Amino acid sequence: MTVRILSIAGTDPTGGAGIQADLKSVAALGGYGMAAVTCLVAQNTHGVRSIHTPPVAFLREQLDAVSDDVAIDAVKIGMLGTAEVAATVHAWLTDQRAAGRRFPVVLDPVMVASSGDRLLDQDAEDAVRALAVAHADLLTPNLAELAVLDGTAAVPGGPLDSAEDGDPVEGWDRALAAGRRVAAHTDSVVLVKGGHLPGERTPDALVAPDGALLAEIAAPRVATRNTHGTGCSLSSAMATLYARTGAWPASLAAAKRWLTGALAASDGLDVGSGTGPVHHGHHLDAAVDAWLAEAGASDGGASPEAGRFTDRLWERSTDIRRQIDELEFIVRLADGTLPEPRFRAYLAQDAAYLQAYSRALSALAASSAPAHVRTFFARGAITAATEETVLHRQWLGDDDGQDLQIGPVTSQYVDFLLAHTGREPWQVGVAAVLPCYWLYAEIAATLSRGLEAHRAASPEQSSTASNGDHPYGTWLAAYDDPGFQDAAAACRALVDEAAQTADEATRRAMTTAFLRACELERDFFAAELPTSDAVSPRG
Ligand SMILES: Nc1ncnc2c1ncn2[C@@H]1O[C@H](COP(=O)(O)OP(=O)(O)OP(=O)(O)O)[C@@H](O)[C@H]1O
Ligand SMILES: Cc1ncc(CO)c(N)n1
Structure with a gap:
């Protein structure tokens, strides 16, 4: 069955992150994507210019319009922006549960963009933490977000202590320890992501609330600067694949394979001059080429003379x-x-x-x-x-x-x-x-x-x-x-x-x-x- 996945997140008009990336990721992994917008973000591959948050009553209307009509197989939550928005999503989820609708919730606690821009009010951190405790089945923080959720952002020995520089192995051990604390505190599975660690590897792991290590994947680092939206894309992929399989480790293994391919193919995109997006549909190129060839069109639809x-x-x-x-x-x-x-x-x-x-x-x-x-x-x-x-x-x-x-x-x-x-x-x-x-x-x-x-x-x-x-x-x-x-x-x-x-x-x-x-x-x-x-x- 095709799974129906709802993304609740902010926008990226360049299509690399936020709701646009979520919809592409869901489609890339065979799901049916739906989206309710939390806030509109004027951003590109260089950073965030401004954020417009519509009245939260309208967000609630969007969410109700979906859930009054469509059976939802999983929800992915991305950028919330303000405490009010987080509380609105929180209340909607509480009402869904009260109405007997149970679907897995993946919460990507978006706080800082890859460009370094803040995407969450300081006073909203508590609201996101409360949402995580009440409703999340899977959390997908990057190292900085993990440190915030863990309450050890500036603490020596916290997960951020050796991010970017320092010893990757030690940094990874610290991240796993923080992941275990956050998993226990929120009673959620935590996907600990090593994308921001130094070194040749980008390890990812799933830790359970009881501290068990459910999976650990040591993928090679893809040599590219195009990592805009990898967090959004991975969390949507996890929501889609989990809705299909009911298993987090298998979902992570498949999601990483896909994401690594999307990173590897990103240099073939020519989107923006900053930190570019990944190629979500990289595996679809071959199918489209085949259809075009059957239709008698030239290779890849491009004119034979275009490019090398x-x-x-x-x-x-x-x-x-x-x-x-x-x-x-x-x-x-x-x-x-x-x-x-x-x-x-x-x-x-x-x-x-x-x-x-x-x-x-x-x-x-x-x-x-x-x-x-x-x-x-x-x-x-x-x-x-x-x-x-x-x-x-x-x-x-x-x-x-x-x-x-x-x-x-x-x-x-x-x-x-x-x-x-x-x-x-x-x-x-x-x-x-x-x-x-x-x-x-x-x-x-x-x-x-x-x-x-x-x-x-x-x-x-x-x-x-x-x-x-x-x-x-x-x-x-x-x-x-x-x-x-x-x-x-x-x-x-x-x-x-x-x-x-x-x-x-x-x-x-x-x-x-x-x-x-x-x-x-x-x-x-x-x-x-x-x-x-x-x-x-x-x-
Ligand atoms: N250069 C890379 N090569 C391979 N995998 C990568 C690379 N960069 C990031 N990843 C993977 O992408 C996923 C997202 O990781 P990361 O820690 O970068 O998240 P994030 O900071 O939330 O992303 P975002 O840039 O969207 O904010 C992880 O699975 C990570 O391993
Ligand atoms: C809307 C939105 N969500 C998440 C991120 C994190 O990459 C971003 N840049 N923009």
Whole structure:
């Protein structure tokens, strides 16, 4: 059944936060969104300009108009602004309960905007606390709001003590402790959010009134400044998913997956010049593209000449790239905790892959592509066959790979490349090999951040060895090399050029080949490999 979710919140005319973000989030997660406005906020991605609060009697009329007519499956409460508004919502909820209408209530205790602007009167804090105690099932404060609810905003040892700077682990422990106190006091589940902690991780956790830790999720921090409205969006997502499932931990797991994708795709939006919004409907792009393609329209509805073809490829690969970033293999490769046999097994497959890859690039060098494209890939074929193989030999010893068992993903990827570079138009071939350059260049950047964190954690090593004592430091450094990054940028430019010479059907084949290659890159990292003796240790 489609769940009916009512948001009670303030507005954001730029659509990134407040009620506008709530409606988008509810729709993105398959719910039916409704909204009653508490106050109108003149704001944009730079901050709040002014706030207009209509008479609260009118808010009550809006709420009654909804509840007199529609069965509500969950309520999300956002910005309340004043004590009077909070009391009005409080009274409406009390009347709903008295009338026997029970629905879950998610309260996002909005107090300060991400721009730093205050969104709640000082004297309204008590009214919000009272609302939390009486009616909330889930509270979703950020660290600053948690400190206010906890009454420890300026207290040493409170949750804010190490926010933004300081030790993230210690800060997270303090936040969890404050979350437990607030959960007990309000008899609500509290979603403790680590978005404002320093460091590479953005942990989130659910704590119950009895102090139990119901769930903890350590998602990687998405490198973007576009975080406007993440709190609004997450709390609406939680209301929608809980109405569907009745389970907070499952709701959080699904909501975080969606939100991480929305953050990752936010750079594809061009909304405002400050702290931009997230792309709520990022997962819908593919469906719309498919409908348009069926209708005979051009890719994505945009004219083929508008923007770079590879920008759209990048956007379409957002989900796959996020899945790669979240792979245990990648996370542990970055922090150096990947077991060495697993790394060696991967490299052995990669060595086999590179030999075939070199043949695929040679096929492009022998294709009907323009001369400068053919020379680029002729050089690439040599590089793949030599430099990268040398790197592998450092790790795999003199093992020539004769008795190596080629894994199923390796053969899939190799077959895919050889088929697309030999038998398809050259434009499709260059799109098929692009992920091997571009995704690796991007992942290398992510991994080298892991390497830097590692170096920072063991400074005494970094002065003597260039890569600290990170076990895979030399390997990581090779892909972060400027030469490799340049080759990736050049390959991307050739794909853009290829797209300009291609007809619509070929462009579609290019997109399909690129996305398939991205999936194969993901599967290659994720493959379960036998850590067999066929891979002999380095001599
Ligand atoms: N850069 C990021 N990468 C990944 N997740 C993030 C990032 N920034 C915020 N989040 C996530 O977004 C959610 C909202 O967290 P945050 O603590 O930023 O809330 P907030 O301050 O209430 O948001 P708002 O900016 O809307 O006021 C959390 O799940 C948090 O982990
Ligand atoms: C209306 C509204 N609610 C919440 C926030 C917090 O991001 C905001 N900026 N605006």
